Amino acid sequence: MSGDNSGYTPVTNASVTNGPVTNGPVEKPRADATVDEEGRFVVRVRLPLPDSARPRLLLQLRPKKGQSEEIGRVVALQPDGKGEWRAVLETAPALAEGRWDAYVLPSPGGERVPLLPGLRDLRALVSGGGDGRTTPLAVRIPYATKDGRLAVRAWLRASHxxxxxxxxxxxxxxxxxxxxxxxxxxxxxxxxxxxxxxxxxxxxxxxxxxxxxxxxxxxxxxxxxxxxxxxxxxxxxxxxxxxxxxxxxxxxxxxxxxxxxxxxxxxxxxxxxxxxxxxxxxxxxxxxxxxxxxxxxxxx
CATH class of the missing domain: 2.60.40 (Immunoglobulin-like)
Structure with a gap:
């Protein structure tokens, strides 16, 4: 992990997997996503692993057409009940603008597994922005992709x-x-x-x-x-x-x-x-x- 208090580790694609991306049918794991009133992104993953395991959440920026993956964000998943894990992504550092696909890394050096979307509690976002919004404006919205995976749409704008x-x-x-x-x-x-x-x-x-x-x-x-x-x-x-x-x-x-x-x-x-x-x-x-x-x- 990095030396700051953000909980994030910038990574490259090569540093998070020793094998291919799992692209076949995936029944598990599934993740619930919440955005709270402070803008924190909370992910709860149902994953049958022992408490001694060290799974991690990976957000991978989807590359533009013809480009390779370069940027990733990893945060540790902490035990949150039997077979459940929790990660909190703070508001800073902000995600770069784009679409970020969500994966779980069940073990260090293991294959990354796409997360399926569970419940998404976005009530804190429904009211929109108020006078207290600061710039640069950083917005993160979890959503289900067309092929049924969990992803995050991020915007980062100096003015808006x-x-x-x-x-x-x-x-x-x-x-x-x-x-x-x-x-x-x-x-x-x-x-x-x-x-x-x-x-x-x-x-x-x-x-x-x-x-x-x-x-x-x-x-x-x-x-x-x-x-x-x-x-x-x-x-x-x-x-x-x-x-x-x-x-x-x-x-x-x-x-x-x-x-x-x-x-x-x-x-x-x-x-x-x-x-x-x-x-x-x-x-x-x-x-x-x-x-x-x-x-x-x-x-x-």
């Missing part, structure tokens, strides 16, 4: 604009949001950047509603100017949503991170407005960032 309620009116939407990190200042604006076109930007007046809260209204028609309207059969045009808190400040991505939903894209589906044969609707990306899609008419 948290999307709130979205209100629709005809061919426009109004977004309410809260800023974490910098304060709103003179010249604050919302920005929509057309994906793949660095020079295609729409600036929108921002209404400050306090030191942190603000709102802005997007008129979808403004996103169709200058040839930004997709033709029939073409790929959708995507506009990514940012806020610039003051003149000359760096822009900040608008996202929804401060609750218990790890993947919003297919969960939050918003209504689409029709404009001259195309449709416009907001959506959340695979990283829970807010964007607007302008979809072409269906091909004939």
């Amino acid at each position: 604009a948290e999307a709130g309620r979205i209100v629709f009116a005809g061919r426009s939407m109004t977004v309410r949001a809260r800023l974490f990190g910098p304060r709103l200042g003179e010249g604050a604006t919302a920005l929509l950047q057309r994906r793949g076109r660095a020079t295609a930007v729409r600036q929108i007046a921002l209404r400050a509603e306090g030191r942190q809260d603000f709102s802005f209204t997007v008129d979808y028609q403004e996103l169709l100017a200058d040839g930004a309207q997709p033709g029939s059969g073409a790929a959708p045009v995507i506009w990514d949503v940012y806020v610039r808190p003051a003149t000359g400040a760096s822009r900040i991505r608008v996202a929804r991170l401060l609750d218990d939903v790890a993947d919003r894209k297919t969960v939050f589906v918003y209504p689409a407005a029709t404009l001259g044969g195309v449709t416009a609707r907001p959506y959340y990306t695979v990283d829970n960032d807010l964007s607007v899609e302008i979809a072409p008419p269906p091909a004939r």
Whole structure:
């Protein structure tokens, strides 16, 4: 273990396993996960081992396509009743942004075994962020992967604009949001950047509603100017949503991170407005960032 008090040991893939990853059907072990009000991540694993055993919890950062595993976090599992073990991951050090797969190492030098998800108590996350949130913002949400394994979705952002309620009116939407990190200042604006076109930007007046809260209204028609309207059969045009808190400040991505939903894209589906044969609707990306899609008419 490392010499600090965090309970974490940074590791490489080679240092945590002497054998291949167990990829076959796994009935055990299963883990319950809790995030408490202080942001600690508590894992309880049902594992039939003697109390003298030294199992460990491994969180392995999922590599990007074409890259190899490099970063891992290990924390000791402590006995917590007959056949049960408990690990507490403190809020610091923060996990790097990405998806972390959860494993158990039953013995030193043994194979890593994927954890299956048990109960997940995320009630402390449901209320979202409050005024007490500090930056950099570190968020960790345990979830079940598509293939039924336990994983943790982590975000780590130096500053953040948290999307709130979205209100629709005809061919426009109004977004309410809260800023974490910098304060709103003179010249604050919302920005929509057309994906793949660095020079295609729409600036929108921002209404400050306090030191942190603000709102802005997007008129979808403004996103169709200058040839930004997709033709029939073409790929959708995507506009990514940012806020610039003051003149000359760096822009900040608008996202929804401060609750218990790890993947919003297919969960939050918003209504689409029709404009001259195309449709416009907001959506959340695979990283829970807010964007607007302008979809072409269906091909004939």
